[in-house]
Amino acid sequence: VVIGYGPIMQMQWKILQPERAVVEQIRRRFECHPVTATVLANRNIGSLDHVVRFIRPSLENLPSPDALRGLSAAVDRIIHALQKDEKILVFGDYDADGVTAGVVMFNFLKASGAHVSLHLPHRIHEGYGLKPMSIMQLALPARIGLIITVDNGSSSFDAVAAAKRFGIDVIVTDHHNIEAGVPEAVAVVNPKMGPPSSELADLAGVGVAFYLVIALRTALRGMGWWHRDRPEPNLKAYCDLVAIGTVADMVPLRNVNRVLVCAGLEQINCGARIGVQALLKSSGVKNTPINADDIAYRIAPRINAAGRLNSARLAFDLLTCDTPESAATLADDLGTLNQRRQQMENEIFEHIIRHLDNRSDLLDRKAFVLAGAQWHEGVIGIVAAKLVARYHRPVIVVSAKDDLAKGSGRSVAHIDLYAAIAKCAHLLEAYGGHRLAAGISLQTKNIGALQSAFETAVAEMTPSDEAGPQLTIDHELQLDQICPQLIDELEWLSPFGTENPPPLFMAREVKVTRAAIIGQRHRRMQLCQPDQCSPPIGAIEFNLAQDAPRLEAFQQLAFRLQWNRYKGEKEIQMIIEAY
Numbered sequence: 407v408v409i410g411y412g413p414i415m416q417m418q419w420k421i422l423q424p425e426r427a428v429v430e431q432i433r434r435r436f437e438c439h440p441v442t443a444t445v446l447a448n449r450n451i452g453s454l455d456h457v458v459r460f461i462r463p464s465l466e467n468l469p470s471p472d473a474l475r476g477l478s479a480a481v482d483r484i485i486h487a488l489q490k491d492e493k494i495l496v497f498g499d500y501d502a503d504g505v506t507a508g509v510v511m512f513n514f515l516k517a518s519g520a521h522v523s524l525h526l527p528h529r530i531h532e533g534y535g536l537k538p539m540s541i542m543q544l545a546l547p548a549r550i551g552l553i554i555t556v557d558n559g560s561s562s563f564d565a566v567a568a569a570k571r572f573g574i575d576v577i578v579t580d581h582h583n584i585e586a587g588v589p590e591a592v593a594v595v596n597p598k599m600g601p602p603s604s605e606l607a608d609l610a611g612v613g614v615a616f617y618l619v620i621a622l623r624t625a626l627r628g629m630g631w632w633h634r635d636r637p638e639p640n641l642k643a644y645c646d647l648v649a650i651g652t653v654a655d656m657v658p659l660r661n662v663n664r665v666l667v668c669a670g671l672e673q674i675n676c677g678a679r680i681g682v683q684a685l686l687k688s689s690g691v692k693n694t695p696i697n698a699d700d701i702a703y704r705i706a707p708r709i710n711a712a713g714r715l716n717s718a719r720l721a722f723d724l725l726t727c728d729t730p731e732s733a734a735t736l737a738d739d740l741g742t743l744n745q746r747r748q749q750m751e752n753e754i755f756e757h758i759i760r761h762l763d764n765r766s767d768l769l770d771r772k773a774f775v776l777a778g779a780q781w782h783e784g785v786i787g788i789v790a791a792k793l794v795a796r797y798h799r800p801v802i803v804v805s806a807k808d809d810l811a812k813g814s815g816r817s818v819a820h821i822d823l824y825a826a827i828a829k830c831a832h833l834l835e836a837y838g839g840h841r842l843a844a845g846i847s848l849q850t851k852n853i854g855a856l857q858s859a860f861e862t863a864v865a866e867m868t869p870s871d872e873a874g875p876q877l878t879i880d881h882e883l884q885l886d887q888i889c890p891q892l893i894d895e896l897e898w899l900s901p902f903g904t905e906n907p908p909p910l911f912m913a914r915e916v917k918v919t920r921a922a923i924i925g926q927r928h929r930r931m932q933l934c935q936p937d938q939c940s941p942p943i944g945a946i947e948f949n950l951a952q953d954a955p956r957l958e959a960f961q962q963l964a965f966r967l968q969w970n971r972y973k974g975e976k977e978i979q980m981i982i983e984a985y
Contacts, residue, residue, distance in 0.1 A: 417798070417984065419912065419964070421879045422448045432457060441887065442895040445880045445909045449899070461898040463665040465642065469605040471621040480577045480593035480618055481625050483552065488520055488631075492551035495544065496524040497536050498722075499557040499611070500713030502706045505721045506651035507556035507579075507612040510644050513726065514619045517639045518626065523548065526718040529784055534838070534845065536562040536576070541569045550574055557581070557611025557651075560596050561838055563589045579614045581657075582838050583824045608658045612651030613666060616644060646673035646682055647725065653698050654706035656842050658905035667901050671696060681724040684733035685709075688741045693971045698901030708737070711744040714784030751785040754778065754803075755792050762797070769797070773826075773864040775857040777804035777811065787814035787843070794818060798875035800826060800864050806850045813846045815839070818875075819905075821867055829863035830856055842904065877964060877984055880909045885916070885933065886940040893969055893978055908966045910983060916960040929954070933963075933980065944970065945980035960985045 424447035433443035435454050451460045459467055471477055487494055494515060498508030508524050515522040525544055527533065532540075535558040545553060552575050555562070559578035566576045566589035576591040581598065588594040595614055597606045609617065620641060632638035649670020652663050659667060675695045677683050682705065686696065689704040712721040720743075724736040758776055762768055774793065781789075786803040793801040794816045800823055804813035817823035822841045831837065833856050837846040848856060902908040913935065919942050920932040927950050932942035945965065963985045970979035 417875050417877045419877050419879055419962070419984075421882055421912070424448050436461075438895050439889075439892045441881055441883065441892055441911075442898070445896065445899065448880050448909075449906070460664070463668045465645075465665060465669050468665055469662055471617050471624075473600065473604055473606050474595055474597060474614070474617055475599050476593040476595040477618060477621050480554075480579070480595050481622050483575060483577060483592045484515075484554070484622055485625060485629070487552045488518055488626075490551075491521055493549055494520050494522045494552045494554060495548070495550045496522060497540065497544075497553055497555045497558070498524065498526045498718075499534065500526055500529045500718040501557075502654035502709040502721075503611045503651040504557035505709055505713070505718050505725070506647040506654075507610075507615040509722060509725045510612060510615045510619060510647050511554060511556050511579075513644070514622070514639055517636075518622075518631070519636055523550075524722065526713070526722060528717060529713055534558060536565040538564050538568040541565055541572065541574065545569065545574050546572060552577065555579060556615045559591070560584050560588055560594065560598075561836075565589075566591050579611070579618055581609050581611050581614050581840075583840055585828065605662055608661070608663055610648075610652040610655040610657045610663070612648050612655075613657075613663065616641070616648045616666070619644070642669060643673060643678060645670040646679055649674065649698075650682075650701055650705055650709070653701040653901070653903055654710065656904045657840075659698070659901055659903035660905055664901070664906070667698060667903075671698070671701075671901060674701075679725070680730055680733045681727045681736070684724065684727070684730065684737035685740070688734070688737035698903050702903065707747070708740040708744045711740055711747045714747055715743050715750075715782075747785055747788075750782050751788050751792075754781055754785065754789050758789065758793065758803075759796065771799070771861055772868060773800045773802075773861045775802045775804060775813075775853065775860050777806050777813075777853045779806050781805040783812050783814075786812075787816065787845075790814055790816040800860075802827075802846065802856070802860060804846075804848075804853055804856075806853065809850050810835075811848055811850045811853060813848070815844045815846070817842050820869065821864055826860060826863040826867060829866075830859040833859055878910065879912045879964060881911055883911045883913050884938070885913055885935050885943055886938045888943060888967060888978060888980075890978070893967055896967060897969075908968075910964055910966060912962055912964050913960075914962050916963045918958050918960075921957065923950075929982075931982075943978055943980055945982055947982035 424444060428447045429443045432446050433440055446457055451457050496508055496511045498504045508526060512522060512524045536555050554577045556579050558580055560580040560582050569576050578591045578594040580596045584598050595618055597604060597609050649667040652667055657663055674682055685705050685708055691700055691704050709721040712718050727733040783805050786805055790801045790803040798818060800817040800821050802813045802815035804811050815823050823844050824839050824841060827837050827844050833848055833852045835847045839845055896909055916933050916935055918931050919934055922930050924930050929947040929950055931945045933945050934942040964983045966981040968979055969976040
């Protein structure tokens, strides 16, 4: 089997087989295409009521904020700060989740009449998270009374202790894994403190910030805080920011996150936020409606580029911009940074794959730790993600600088990256993250030992029946089963992302009736099956290898289905994933 997106790997194709009774129950309940019912059954969504909520997500179905520990204490302390007109510092992060969380918290507090400022640390000069130097250099000189972290803080023990010594209170809002207790803050709001089964356990950092804002608005409403000169904010208008941070941080797009992202996409498609519209225009997005892929591949990379190569403040300024002219300038600046990021990332990626593909012994490893001197810290996480897509195993990419090295890791669905790294803690100076993405720092001399320990940890966590990388197929189709009704219904399952991938289908004995290379790296085709009377279906294969052969037929083909929308028209399109 040759895999289009991973040519050096062989994949096992596994066709899911849901219970026929469940499929038929869904088909009758929703009067939908049998293939749609099959895909819904494959998602293991639960009862029919759960299926209804899945395909018709609504903000009315959001779980209560009461499920988050620490929320009440955080609300009380913020209200005290508002009443006393204390200076509040919102301390964020340099990635899209941290930036959007910062905008949500800053904008709401500002609308509440707070004396508020915001700081987004510099990735290289300051690093991740609230630190003692943040207290000494930022909070003390500005006479801050309350610090609210967003998307960080769960491991900031020394910083919270330093703030306490100087009479500064800290509220931590975060979503990263907790290894050994939490700082002695006024409040720590982190869904990882609750049971893993909690409906809110998978919130992104921006989702946690948004939930604090929901609870705070309700409490202020009860106090009569809102009036004509200080109107109550419409929180639905914040959902675009929540959607961007949630999709960008690769948290599961199920349950509460699905609701929040759907509401956010509605806001983006309304065109309300000037900065987001400028980003879309600058990145060349013309088709509507905007979907989660547009966030993942157009919006989020540009926001992340600011913090990767420069200052995340650029992205904050864009998302809080109120004039189209300045928004356009900032969006173009982010586009330029993103191009630089792509160039640097590609250079490192190509260097690594040349090394790996020339060393067949390395390809037997169950995990990779790959290190280079002076690789830019801001792009190694994306390189790790691309390597996972190519080699289908967990990867940590490390940038070594003198005696200290920093690394960024990504993982495959069945390996909890954070848990694997935790098994290597004795070799690390610090680490943090979640199932699919994590960051580490270590002494350069320990990189070799980390490779061995990390591979051992991954091997221990790999199920014994895991024969190798698998391509999970939702259903085998005949091409004449593909119709407009099916494509429309498959859109019920969007937005797609982590733990809710787009449906993947397969077909056998597919003939290429026409093919052409477009944009140098993409192949557009017309496909059909023998003995079928239906017209050929348009298909596209992205990012071809330079030596990709000309094809006349596929013995078997894995593909996604979608509408190809262009200038108000739409046509069915197959997206080729593997063959």
